[in-house]
Amino acid sequence: MTTEGDQPVPPGSRRPGGRTARTRAAVRDAVLTGLAEHGYPALTVEYVAEHSGVHKTTLYRRWGSLEGLVADALDLAGEDAWTPPDTGSLDGDLRALAREVVDSFSDPAVAAAPTAFVGAAFQSERAAEALRAFYTERFTRCEAVVERALARGDAPQGTDAGAVVRAVSAPLFLRLFVTREPLDAALADQSARATLAAVAAGAFAPPPDAG
Incomplete structure (x- = not known):
């Protein structure tokens, strides 16, 4: 489950755009970078705050924990427009x-x-x-x-x-x-x-x- 503002938003539901979407994308990118550079054990909320430009207090309020940040990054990754191949066979x-x-x-x-x-x-x-x-x-x-x-x-x-x-x-x-x-x-x-x-x-x- 991810959160926007203070209210939980079930994965896969429609989310608002604008500033909220940009914030979420910046946080997602920071989580991905942190995972790639350091792996999950070394990833911290402080790292995500520094690299996303989103205050640590906001991260805790919206996502609750590091686990919530990682889960939401995966949830957002699943919202892409990828489609399976269609080769004809x-x-x-x-x-x-x-x-x-x-x-x-x-x-x-x-x-x-x-x-x-x-x-x-x-x-x-x-x-x-x-x-x-x-x-x-x-x-x-x-x-x-x-x-x-x-x-x-x-x-x-x-x-x-x-x-x-x-x-x-x-x-x-x-x-x-x-x-x-x-x-x-x-x-x-x-x-x-x-x-x-x-x-x-x-x-x-x-x-x-x-x-």
Whole structure:
């Protein structure tokens, strides 16, 4: 949950523009910079105040705590206009999704903040909830690639769109955040091919005797 003024504002609700929006964006940018430079353990409200130009008292009044600042930065990140790829085939769409994951984490400067968010989620339940909400919303957008495939007849009816889009990125996130192995385009394509084969085999559809 984030706050504007003194009133709580549920994530995803419409927020006012103008000065309030500019303040929130400045605070978000300061949080992202701090996470990228120092990681969650070393990030402080004082740092956010200094780098955002927003007084510490205001930060505490509006966001409550450092956890609230981090959670709101993730909430704001989820309000972008990103849309999933539309290549005309499920194969192409899955490859494009997988390659976006690789591209997003290939540049250390770009990857620093999202990596820090993941680290914060292991240390703060509120950050974990915000991260979960962010990826839930992002995966929901990605489901369109499977819905289009179902409409074309390129996937078995009943295929779980959410499971498919999670499956294509899961091996990549394993390498990024668990085994800490390098990623490249070939691994992205491999993950896409494996997911496509599982879709074709009906792995994400109900078994024939279900129900």
